[in-house]
Each structure stands twice: as structure tokens, then as C-alpha cells.
Amino acid sequence: MTKEAAPFRLIDVATRAGVSLATASRSLSGSDGVSKERAEYVRGVALQMGYVANAHARSLAGGAASTVGLIVHEIADPYFTEIASGVLRIATRQSRTVQISQSQRTPEGELLQIRALRAQRVGAIILAGSGYTDAQTEKQLEAELGAFQASGGRVAVIGRHQITADAVLPDNRAGGLTIASHLIELGHRRIVVLAGPADLNTVSDRLAGIMDAFADAGITSDTVTVIHTPFTREGGLTGTDQALHDCPAATAIIALNDVMAIGSLSALRRRGIRIPEDVSVSGFDDITVAADVGPSLTTIRIPMTRIGEQAMEMVLAAKVSRPRRKKTGHELVIRDSTGPVRT
CATH class of the missing domain: 3.40.50.2300 (Response regulator)
Structure with missing residues (x-):
């Protein structure tokens, strides 16, 4: 009976790439301290070897958690589908896993999903979709996300004005x-x-x-x-x-x-x-x-796909003292459905 080969370890990737164990770890996790060119080279070596990161070992070692939670109003809505596509694009590049959930377009649903993701110990949460005009509703959401950030989690929001977190703001x-x-x-x-x-x-x-x-x-x-x-x-x-x-x-x-x-x-x-x-x-x-x-x-x-990319980049970037705000810009696209007023 043929014995299966043992899976490659991080030290094997480091040896093959000719870098230190720390550099290999930073390259694969997307952490700071490694040049873009070297990080891409190490990721390429890991891909060729078929290396799969041990997410449990990473969390035990105190590294950034590999799973990001994305909450959308409704994934069947093309607006959120395209945002999710951008989030997943960056996640793939950075060897991260994305867990997508939907709020069914209610603030109660958002709170429920935030609490569920916290219980599952994700490393970051991206909350996509409009905020609510009711200030009390937004305060409840901010309190839940604030507690998550205080425990070390990262947060980015899309389309929310009042929540204290990194934000991408559609125009x-x-x-x-x-x-x-x-x-x-x-x-x-x-x-x-x-x-x-x-x-x-x-x-x-x-x-x-x-x-x-x-x-x-x-x-x-x-x-x-x-x-x-x-x-x-x-x-x-x-x-x-x-x-x-x-x-x-x-x-x-x-x-x-x-x-x-x-x-x-x-x-x-x-x-x-x-x-x-x-x-x-x-x-x-x-x-x-x-x-x-x-x-x-x-x-x-x-630019919905780019919005998703920006939100993902924010939760993976180094922490800053003040929340970042990024405006998306917009463009008028004139097609056949509008014309001069009838006489």
C-alpha cells in the first residue's frame, strides 16, 4: 500500500524560495515588512509546491486570522454580487477565505450576522450596504462592531456614514x-x-x-x-x-x-x-x-467591484489611528433609454 506524501510545511516553502521563515510567513499572509516583488515570488513558489496554509496554526501563532466575514443585504442583488466579486479577488491574491452572509435587508439581520461572525472568530468583517437613517439603529451596529474591533478584529464598511471604521463611500x-x-x-x-x-x-x-x-x-x-x-x-x-x-x-x-x-x-x-x-x-x-x-x-x-477590492484592502492593511474614508467617484453613462422631452 502506497503511503501518501506528507503535506508541505511553511519551512519547506521558505527553503525552496530561499527566504527566512518569517519572510515566508509575511509573504503568504499579506503582512507588512516584505517588498511586493518578493511577496509575489514567495506566493508563486508556494503555489507551485501546492502548499496549503494551516489556518489553525496561524491563529495559534498570533498571526492575522485567515477568514474575513462579508455581510451584504442580499447576494442575489447584482450590486452586492459585484462588490463580493471584488472582495473575493483580493482574498484570492492574499490567500484569505471569505465567508459571505446576508442580512435580508434588515438592521436586525445585520446584528445577527455580525454576532455570528464574532462567535466564529473571523479576523475581519466587511459590512456592505446602506446605513439607516435611524440613529439608534446605527448606534447598535456601531457598538457591536466597536466591541469586535476592541478585541482585535478589523472592520471596513461600505456606504455607512456614521460608523467609526474604515469606510468606502459610494458617490x-x-x-x-x-x-x-x-x-x-x-x-x-x-x-x-x-x-x-x-x-x-x-x-x-x-x-x-x-x-x-x-x-x-x-x-x-x-x-x-x-x-x-x-x-x-x-x-x-x-x-x-x-x-x-x-x-x-x-x-x-x-x-x-x-x-x-x-x-x-x-x-x-x-x-x-x-x-x-x-x-x-x-x-x-x-x-x-x-x-x-x-x-x-x-x-x-x-465601481462596485473596485469598492469590494478597496474594502478588502482596508481590512488587510496596517491599522491606523483614525478611520480611513475613500470616495468612489461616479460616471454618467448615456445609453438609449433617455432622450429629449416629448413635445
Whole structure:
């Protein structure tokens, strides 16, 4: 009976790469103190050897835990899928494991998932998704994350203003201003906004940017109608049906995410309403399928994959005395779903 070969150890990788044991450990864990070129070389040697890190031994040795917890509102939402893709891309480069959970779009769900990840002793938590307008809700989340950080855990948040942690902040207010300005320049004044849940900071920020655009143009915003529906395709369908009933004179619809905008396109097509000849439709985020729907969707591009990468890089970077804040920027992507107001 053939005896299986023993798995390679870290000392074997160090010997093969011609570096010290400490350098090999730092290279494979992504720690500071090793040049980028040397770290990449050591990781390449380890990959060729088929070396698999012993996560339990690493934690016993006091090194950074190899598992990062990622909490999203809903993984089926393309916005969060693309963020998760960015997180996983960096995790793969740094030989880390990512555990993904979802909150079902509730603050109670977020608290539950944070506590579950803490119980599983992950080394870092990335909390992705809008914060809540209710200050008490955010305080509870911050207290839970603060206790995790006090015990040595690392935290990065995406789209949260108030939580004291490293943060990646999507360009929501500025993006709202840009998309509304685009429609105003096309002559639209009677606009319906499909705005998602009213308790989300993302919604209030994007709405504020839309109102900024009207103020900057010297136009009263009382012709803007805001309809709050779920951040889903079904929310776009029902919101558009309500808009057509309540605001028959509207010439444009701004959906505050692309999934809702796609639902809006479907609702309009079912009624035989031409896009953009009768009603212009725009979205927000620029998910992958936005260019492929019919008509292709005008939207605000937020770099979701890069957002995930930045959040992962933050929790793997050296600690700093003050939380880091990174704005994402945005880009207006004009496609076929918007056009000049009908005469």
C-alpha cells in the first residue's frame, strides 16, 4: 500500500524560495515588512509546491486570522454580487477565505450576522450596504462592531456614514445630481423617482442629489414625485404602475438602482409606452446587464467591484489611528433609454 506524501510545511516553502521563515510567513499572509516583488515570488513558489496554509496554526501563532466575514443585504442583488466579486479577488491574491452572509435587508439581520461572525472568530468583517437613517439603529451596529474591533478584529464598511471604521463611500449624492442634471438638460421637468426604502441613507443621499440638480438649475422641484418601493425588480414594476396612475404627465423616471429601472422598463413596455420617445428611464449603479436590456439603460456608474477590492484592502492593511474614508467617484453613462422631452 502506497503511503501518501506528507503535506508541505511553511519551512519547506521558505527553503525552496530561499527566504527566512518569517519572510515566508509575511509573504503568504499579506503582512507588512516584505517588498511586493518578493511577496509575489514567495506566493508563486508556494503555489507551485501546492502548499496549503494551516489556518489553525496561524491563529495559534498570533498571526492575522485567515477568514474575513462579508455581510451584504442580499447576494442575489447584482450590486452586492459585484462588490463580493471584488472582495473575493483580493482574498484570492492574499490567500484569505471569505465567508459571505446576508442580512435580508434588515438592521436586525445585520446584528445577527455580525454576532455570528464574532462567535466564529473571523479576523475581519466587511459590512456592505446602506446605513439607516435611524440613529439608534446605527448606534447598535456601531457598538457591536466597536466591541469586535476592541478585541482585535478589523472592520471596513461600505456606504455607512456614521460608523467609526474604515469606510468606502459610494458617490451617491453627487451621482444623484449628475443623473437629474442630465434629464433637466434634455428638457424634463415632471420626473418620478422610484426611490427604494425611505429608511436607507443611500436613498436619502441620492434623493438629495436630485433635488440639488433642480436647485442648481433654478427650477422648482415640486414637479418631482417620489415613490418608495423595494429595491427590487418587482419594486420597479409596481412603482412604475403607480407612477403612471398618479403622474400621467411625467416624462421621465429615475430609479435609484438599476434593478428597479429594469423593472420599470418592463412595466412601460407592457403598456406599449415608447422609451425614450414617451418616457425616459434612468438607473443608478451600472450593473453588468444595464447595457444589454432593451433599450440599453442610461445610468450612473459606481465601481462596485473596485469598492469590494478597496474594502478588502482596508481590512488587510496596517491599522491606523483614525478611520480611513475613500470616495468612489461616479460616471454618467448615456445609453438609449433617455432622450429629449416629448413635445
